[in-house]
Amino acid sequence: MGADQHRMVIMRVRFPPSPTGALHIGNARTALYNWLLARGSGGQLVLRIEDTDRERSTPENVDLIFESLEWLGIDYDEGPIYQSQNAERHAGVVQQLLDEGKAYRTTAGPDVVKAYKEANDNRGFRGQEESEGAIRLRMPDEGVTVVNDIIRGETAFENVLLDDLVIARADGTPVYHLAVVVDDSDAQITHVVRGADHYSNTPKHLRIYDALGATPPTYAHLPLLHGTDGKKLSKRHGAASVSDLRNSGYLREAVVNYLALLGWGYDDKTEFFTVEELQRNFSLERVSKNPAVFDELKLRHMNGRYVRELSVEDLTARLEEFTGREGLKPAVEITQEKISTLAEFWPLAGSFYDGPSDDPKAREKFLEPPESRTALEQVRAALDGLPEPWSASSVEEALRVVPEALGMKPKAVYQPLRVTLTGTTVSPGIFDTVALLGREETLKRVGRSLEA
Template sequence: MNDLARVRYAPSPTGYPHVGNIRTALFNWLFARHNAGSFIVRIEDTDQARYVPGAVEAILDGLRWLGMDWDEGPEKNGAYGPYFQSQRLDRYKAAAEKLIASGHAYRCYCSSERLEQMRAAQEAAKVPTGYDRHCRDRCELGPEGVTPVVRFRMPLEGRTFFHDIIRGEVAFENALLDDFVLLKSDGFPTYHLANIVDDHDMAITHVMRAEEWLSSTPKHIQLYKAMGYEPPLYAHLPMILGSDRSKLSKRHGAVSIIDYKNQGYLPETMVNFLALLGWSLDATTEIMDVKKIIENFSLERISKTAAIFNIEKLDWMNGSYIRSLSLDEFTDRARPFLEAGVPEAAAYDRDYVKNALALIQERVKKLGELRDQPELTRFFFYQHLEYHAVDLVGKGMTTATTRQALQSSQDRLEKLDEFDIENMENEMRPLAAELGLKPGQLFGCLRVAVTGQSVSPPLFQTMAVLGRERTLSRIHEAVQKTHELAE
């Protein structure tokens, strides 16, 4: 491949970009970067009836989050914006008129009522639905006041052949393809016309798109031929299925790419994971940074068979990436999620927050857990803990033995010269034996005393982060709480 390779990502703003849509963008971007080519973003906003406010912003935010930069477009404030088809309507109208003039298209005046009746009759007769070419050879003049659509005049005989880089030679019977609409009555083009004109004008060399567009390709090949354009090379990407091999849906994880960002998946995880939905380096390699993926990406490595979206694998991969972050990187990325779940954390300095987060980095699979599961960290930041006194009394212990264990622990810890993990452990383990307790019993009541809960990061590491003053204050409060319990 040479440096003239040009590809495009052309989403419709009819909804927020889901994983299948973004996978298509990623494969195009990887191909462009591997071949030192150009990656173009083109917003196909000609379906005004289905336009979703905010969708364009979500699409662009998703690309930026994943690091998929694009190479050209209208400049605004020193940066490239995407192309918008709605700003190129005159170009599409001119193309439609050219096709009419050459006999490759015609105006159709059929009303929506007639088309509905036609489809109903076809369905009743159990024959394939499609336009019946009522206006194909009729007079150009239609009913007064009716704005026609423009339809393409498909050949009625023969077959349309094309080569798909992933699937090989493909052929369709022309007789099975109807005279599809090129230009709607509102003056906006359909996808079929607009993408052909744009791909030609933008010198696109390769069209990589979802498998669902395979059946539209013969229409596009015929359009290229009628316009006198050289078609690009095609590569139709495999479908993405859920873990049960059914069509991917929200229950499998087919949500907006921005939802993954909000859940706390890392962008490098998503790039790695999405790249493996239909492409692979080899039979075993799973974790790859984007540089390695770009270096090895090729269309020949893309599978014909459907890819499986496995949310458990995504979670595992994200956990691996989180564990590979330096503590400083983890702190920077985690802190917004932490403060969303535990607002009190915003009052603490970076070093304290970093020390607290260090204890849970190994356990976190998604940064969103810090927001959605505040119990992971709240005891580091709350001034006062809320728990029931009875929670201090562990299995096989009484109120009296619990009070004695806590008081003795407080006495020993107060005498430590250095309040560090090693010194605390060297004092507390022998103390358990002296009190006739198992280490787990002593440590259990201490854990509740200093965190307010029975599950936390390792006890002595937690106490070291909390520091001498706060740890001893909490143990003292726990001793007082035991007096609330009747023997």
């Protein structure tokens, strides 16, 4: 008996994505919150793939979900359970509700429902039982259905205003509302943590639980995510999915940290959390009911701090995986302080490996003026006599005298050199750049520029 009681109090949460595309940032946050709750409470997370939309629920999209969750470090204790495989169970429940008189068939469509409401002071639709048509759950005419939400508080919905709920189509195929309740009930889910866009569904789901004689879970509806313009988060705000973030070179630790803060906060000061700290401190009671703003600039700032705190070896390994190139450590050492995402590395360091890029505007501005040629000739002369091995400090000592000797500002000397060596106006420090390229390659690139 004691063991049974212990099992009953274990928190069981679920993450039920629909595999109709990449894992959206909002859904990723929902997955993260459920995972943090499960891991922080010693509970269990169930992964359910809601794949009843057979046209859009492709194997490729399912794989995208798995890959995104794995990249975020979100594991699960049960699943994946595929909702489509429960079709027989769903159909059985629909038939049970019909047999018990708790549901009925009706051919009433939207026009009939609208006319009924207009004729009855906008009361909830109540249909007449027919031999065919969609199947609706009977709603009571008296009392209220009370939603107790951890985040949004308590709300009472008058039953008389609730339409008899469609739970299956005319062909008997159950709709979302019925399927999700049956699946959650069968899986003994104790807490349903989902987006606020599902809040209006909750009284409907509670009526289904009541009709089944099942105990409903505790609900918590998370605030929606908005862009910085206050509108619902979408592709126009930049990254819209976990795949977008990964491909943009964000670190998983930063993404998890930032997603956790979209609606939740431990205090007014702490912004940086390890995964272990999030698991220990996260609670639904600290989640706001106000919409949260996804600001990619803030994520980039946070990511930059994570990048700079990595060891050179760790960052090198990540960059080599991200770029598909090897031998990057020397360039990582001189760029780590300058990049905020993995994607920013190659534009800074690519010229070390692939040669200078070609920026016509930079070439015209910094290489074509006669004084630039004079500067490069003096640079070549200063470096030609510099003994090896070169270091940033020895290069700096050799080149510091050039601007003064020519009566030019340092930028008028070093920027033409930068464009000569990298092809662009942006690079790591010019002395670091020269030292990394080394004597042979540096003098070759300067010579090629002077001969052009």
